[in-house]
Amino acid sequence: MTIMKNALGYTPGVLLESGLTLNDHRNAIQERTAKTGFYNGHETLEFKDKDPIGYERIFSKVRAGLVNSREVAKKIAASPIVEQEGELCFTLYNPAGDCVATSTGIIIHVGTMGAAIKYMIQNDWESNPGISDGDMFTNNDCQVGNVHPCDIATIVPIFYDGFLRGWVGGMTHVIDTGAVGPGSMSNGQIQRFGDGIQISCRKTGINDTPLRDYLHESQRNIRTTKYWILDEKTRIAGCHMIRKMLTEVIEEEGVEAVEKFMYEVIEDGRRGLVKRIKAMCVPGTVKTVAFVDVPYSHPDVHVPSTFAKMDSIMHAPCEITVKANGTWRLDFEGCSRWGWHTYNTNPTAFTSGIWVMMTQSLVPTERINDGPRYATEFRCPAGTWTNPKDRRTAHADAWHFLVSSWSSLWRGISRTYFARGYLEEVNAGNSNPCNWLQGGGVNQDGEVHAVNSFETAACGTGACAMKDGLNHAAAIWNPEGDMGDIEIWELAEPLLYMGRRIKTNTGGYGKYRGGLGYETLRMVWNSADWTMFFMGNGYMNSDWGLMGGYPSATGYRFEAHNTGLKERIAEGKSLPLGQDRDPSLCEYEKHLGPDAIVKRDKQCITTEDMFDNGDLYLNYLRGGPGFGDPLDREIASIQEDLNQNFLMEEFAIKIYGAVFTKDDEGVYTIDAAKTKARQAEIRKERIGRGVPVREWMETERAKIIDKDASLAVQQMFASSFYLSAKFLAEFKEFWDLPADWELPEEELGTPMYGARHNIDIGDLPDVHPVIMVEE
Amino acid sequence: MSTYTKKQVSDLVKGTLDWDTVHLMLSMPKDEARYKLYMEVLQENVSYDDKIILAVGPHLNIVESSKDQEIIIKCDCGHEFGHYSKNWKLNALIYVRDNVEKMKEVYPELMAPDTNWQVYREYYCPSCGIMHDVEAPTPWYPVMHDIQPDLKTFFEWLDMPAPAKI
Numbered sequence: 034m035t036i037m038k039n040a041l042g043y044t045p046g047v048l049l050e051s052g053l054t055l056n057d058h059r060n061a062i063q064e065r066t067a068k069t070g071f072y073n074g075h076e077t078l079e080f081k082d083k084d085p086i087g088y089e090r091i092f093s094k095v096r097a098g099l100v101n102s103r104e105v106a107k108k109i110a111a112s113p114i115v116e117q118e119g120e121l122c123f124t125l126y127n128p129a130g131d132c133v134a135t136s137t138g139i140i141i142h143v144g145t146m147g148a149a150i151k152y153m154i155q156n157d158w159e160s161n162p163g164i165s166d167g168d169m170f171t172n173n174d175c176q177v178g179n180v181h182p183c184d185i186a187t188i189v190p191i192f193y194d195g196f197l198r199g200w201v202g203g204m205t206h207v208i209d210t211g212a213v214g215p216g217s218m219s220n221g222q223i224q225r226f227g228d229g230i231q232i233s234c235r236k237t238g239i240n241d242t243p244l245r246d247y248l249h250e251s252q253r254n255i256r257t258t259k260y261w262i263l264d265e266k267t268r269i270a271g272c273h274m275i276r277k278m279l280t281e282v283i284e285e286e287g288v289e290a291v292e293k294f295m296y297e298v299i300e301d302g303r304r305g306l307v308k309r310i311k312a313m314c315v316p317g318t319v320k321t322v323a324f325v326d327v328p329y330s331h332p333d334v335h336v337p338s339t340f341a342k343m344d345s346i347m348h349a350p351c352e353i354t355v356k357a358n359g360t361w362r363l364d365f366e367g368c369s370r371w372g373w374h375t376y377n378t379n380p381t382a383f384t385s386g387i388w389v390m391m392t393q394s395l396v397p398t399e400r401i402n403d404g405p406r407y408a409t410e411f412r413c414p415a416g417t418w419t420n421p422k423d424r425r426t427a428h429a430d431a432w433h434f435l436v437s438s439w440s441s442l443w444r445g446i447s448r449t450y451f452a453r454g455y456l457e458e459v460n461a462g463n464s465n466p467c468n469w470l471q472g473g474g475v476n477q478d479g480e481v482h483a484v485n486s487f488e489t490a491a492c493g494t495g496a497c498a499m500k501d502g503l504n505h506a507a508a509i510w511n512p513e514g515d516m517g518d519i520e521i522w523e524l525a526e527p528l529l530y531m532g533r534r535i536k537t538n539t540g541g542y543g544k545y546r547g548g549l550g551y552e553t554l555r556m557v558w559n560s561a562d563w564t565m566f567f568m569g570n571g572y573m574n575s576d577w578g579l580m581g582g583y584p585s586a587t588g589y590r591f592e593a594h595n596t597g598l599k600e601r602i603a604e605g606k607s608l609p610l611g612q613d614r615d616p617s618l619c620e621y622e623k624h625l626g627p628d629a630i631v632k633r634d635k636q637c638i639t640t641e642d643m644f645d646n647g648d649l650y651l652n653y654l655r656g657g658p659g660f661g662d663p664l665d666r667e668i669a670s671i672q673e674d675l676n677q678n679f680l681m682e683e684f685a686i687k688i689y690g691a692v693f694t695k696d697d698e699g700v701y702t703i704d705a706a707k708t709k710a711r712q713a714e715i716r717k718e719r720i721g722r723g724v725p726v727r728e729w730m731e732t733e734r735a736k737i738i739d740k741d742a743s744l745a746v747q748q749m750f751a752s753s754f755y756l757s758a759k760f761l762a763e764f765k766e767f768w769d770l771p772a773d774w775e776l777p778e779e780e781l782g783t784p785m786y787g788a789r790h791n792i793d794i795g796d797l798p799d800v801h802p803v804i805m806v807e808e
Numbered sequence: 809m810s811t812y813t814k815k816q817v818s819d820l821v822k823g824t825l826d827w828d829t830v831h832l833m834l835s836m837p838k839d840e841a842r843y844k845l846y847m848e849v850l851q852e853n854v855s856y857d858d859k860i861i862l863a864v865g866p867h868l869n870i871v872e873s874s875k876d877q878e879i880i881i882k883c884d885c886g887h888e889f890g891h892y893s894k895n896w897k898l899n900a901l902i903y904v905r906d907n908v909e910k911m912k913e914v915y916p917e918l919m920a921p922d923t924n925w926q927v928y929r930e931y932y933c934p935s936c937g938i939m940h941d942v943e944a945p946t947p948w949y950p951v952m953h954d955i956q957p958d959l960k961t962f963f964e965w966l967d968m969p970a971p972a973k974i
């Protein structure tokens with residue numbers, strides 16, 4: 034080790050004024066935190082208490098600098114994902130890699146880039162490859178803590194007076210990483226080795242200059258090089274602006290004040306969460322759960338290995354404990370195993386991402402830093418999809434599972450807001466934002482291209498306890514959601530819009546309904562060679578409603594080939610335009626040629642398939658879940674839903690008991706008295722058809738004893754039972770099953786490759802993974 | 809910190825509060841008096857005398873029974889679902905949408921889950937037929953015990969006297 038250091042000319046312990054190595058410095062902080070319960074041992078906030086104005090002044094300068102740098106840097110990018118959707122963020126860290134402040138944007142990267150810095154610290158990057166003023170490091174490795182490989186981080190150390198004073202990280206979501214499937218959040222690949230370019234905290238720049246070997250190598254490994262390079266410049270420019278900003282702040286405020294601030298502010302953030310939990314939540318436990326379908330046995334899912342060819346279900350139970358001291362614990366005991374698909378995650382992504390959602394309710398401030406993490410205990414059991422402990426796992430669409438599990442946490446914690454009267458904060462959950470329209474090939478400009486439509490950044494949001502969810506408004510991972518301009522997407526993709534309309538009947542019913550999704554019908558046009566695939570949920574819905582509200586509508590797939598549209602356009606015949614209002618009526622098919630091949634089904638995950646010019650693809654962006662018994666919905670609101678085309682007549686009748694007339698102009702008028710009477714009947718019908726829960730439990734128990742359930746359901750339970758004796762024991766106790774009842778995966782006959790033998794990253798020589806959760 | 813009137817809290821519960829005030833509620837630090845006002849509003853909305861101490865749903869509350877001071881879960885209609893530490897759902901009526909026909913009653917074809925993967929479980933009050941909850945789990949899934957409040961700590965947080973039998 035020493036030899037290596039000497040050979041490269043780096044001496045450990047010279048980066049900090051204290052003479053400590055970065056690793057010793059970080060360990061000392063961890064120890065002081067563990068010992069006192071306060072970040073870095075800050076039992077009092079000395080600086081803030083003594084000079085509150087000075088403290089706030091530094092915060093304001095830093096935060097404004099971060100936000101401003103993001104806005105300026107964004108303009109460099111050409112990728113619509115960055116430029117239209119704002120999928121980038123910049124974050125400032127202290128020398129230990131803990132976040133001090135962050136810009137607006139995708140807040141999950143507070144944790145992911147911090148994990149990369151911590152990885153460099155813990156694995157002695159200080160000695161080799163060395164850390165110097167003017168260096169740049171790049172990371173997108175999910176085993177280091179990234180969410181998915183398409184989030185590329187540039188990390189720049191900040192020096193002042195010869196010492197390391199902090200780090201800045203910049204992240205953009207790139208359009209393509211050269212994975213087996215094009216489009217950045219793709220599937221088709223089932224292992225890391227097909228998941229695209231992997232850069233593990235590599236030194237990619239010296240003296241503020243990107244290294245040529247990295248630029249060449251990275252471009253060879255991805256499809257969309259133009260966007261890649263402009264994204265690279267975006268991140269570097271932002272990081273350098275922020276480095277300059279911090280240098281100026283140090284010059285104005287003094288190095289001592291700024292250093293103090295960079296630690297104290299994290300303890301301040303920790304206290305902020307504790308205060309907020311005590312102000313808004315109810316202590317005790319909340320249990321919640323989410324599921325996602327992985328329907329891989331379908332013929333339209335092509336994967337390279339037989340062991341991935343199976344239907345499975347992601348299972349994400351969570352027990353949230355709000356403790357008396359105002360901290361909380363999130364325990365994911367019982368989660369199902371990771372799998373041979375691209376939806377796995379790692380604990381850093383899992384836990385960092387929770388803040389994306391919590392900043393929309395529990396900590397809605399601009400003071401996002403690593404503090405709240407220090408007031409939170411996470412438990413992600415090893416071997417589950419939240420913490421695979423296997424370095425073969427693919428992560429390209431980690432969001433697919435992540436957002437579903439987080440949404441259930443939002444629903445869960447909302448129960449505590451509701452309990453004590455903070456109705457304005459309640460959210461029934463959010464849609465699993467999908468579909469992700471992705472694909473690639475040779476585009477309308479004759480270039481090798483890949484696409485990932487971020488229209489899904491504007492799905493329907495969950496209902497609140499005092500108002501409806503927002504229609505086509507946001508995504509749980511991007512609170513600043515935006516569907517993007519049609520004109521920009523048509524420039525970025527060889528896909529014309531045949532329609533973009535609100536999706537009727539997609540918001541979950543309730544006293545307050547979920548926000549509606551929308552749908553866009555795209556026709557392939559002017560491409561030379563084109564592929565696309567679907568990426569969403571269909572057989573299952575990852576959201577529930579809350580307190581009597583229904584889940585939103587589930588997904589379905591529509592695609593059409595050999596449509597004859599070119600001929601129909603030439604002949605001036607009718608075209609499929611606008612809405613696919615009731616999918617069972619097959620409206621689009623009425624405007625296609627006689628030889629059209631249509632796929633209209635629940636298979637919402639497919640792999641790359643060829644699309645010719647004139648072929649159709651329906652991008653259906655989901656709605657959000659509802660809140661409260663639908664029979665409590667205001668009559669005027671039901672009428673409005675009908676008149677706005679938000680709700681089909683059939684379900685106004687069945688769900689809301691609406692009795693109405695429709696005039697010649699198609700305007701609906703509800704008869705309030707008749708509706709009230711019908712609703713009273715519906716309540717009686719419910720009592721008539723309902724059975725006492727304990728009675729029903731006997732019939733369900735019999736099904737369990739008979740092992741009467743689909744293979745996907747049984748495999749989900751078997752995988753959770755194997756990983757969690759506790760979950761199995763609770764299951765058996767709840768259903769009062771015989772002591773010898775068991776469900777080993779072996780008896781199902783489903784592929785078990787990878788189920789019993791793990792290959793952990795920590796087994797690699799000289800690799801010390803950063804672990805920040807209980808396992 | 810902002811403060812709100814009982815009328816404003818009542819309007820919040822009714823869903824008629826003006827957006828400016830809602831926005832204030834969202835953006836300002838939380839008002840400590842909310843709990844007290846909320847309980848008063850909820851109490852006025854029910855015909856029973858038992859004291860409401862926490863809300864579980866729009867028509868479901870944790871109350872201190874006026875009979876014996878036990879802490880129980882109670883529907884607005886007066887139906888009692890048992891001790892607050894136990895899962896009220898076990899004393900409800902259930903209707904499970906576990907086939908295509910039953911799903912078609914709530915969503916159009918292709919817009920409802922495949923019941924081989926997921927079912928909807930509706931929990932009704934046996935007395936008034938209110939739907940207190942809808943679960944959307946896989947078949948076989950145990951009934952969720954959604955919330956188990958630590959009332960003792962809660963009243964310490966509020967700095968208010970706790971009911972005797974918590």
Ligand SMILES: [Zn+2]
Pocket residue numbers: 883884885886887933934935936937938
């Ligand atoms: Zn009732």
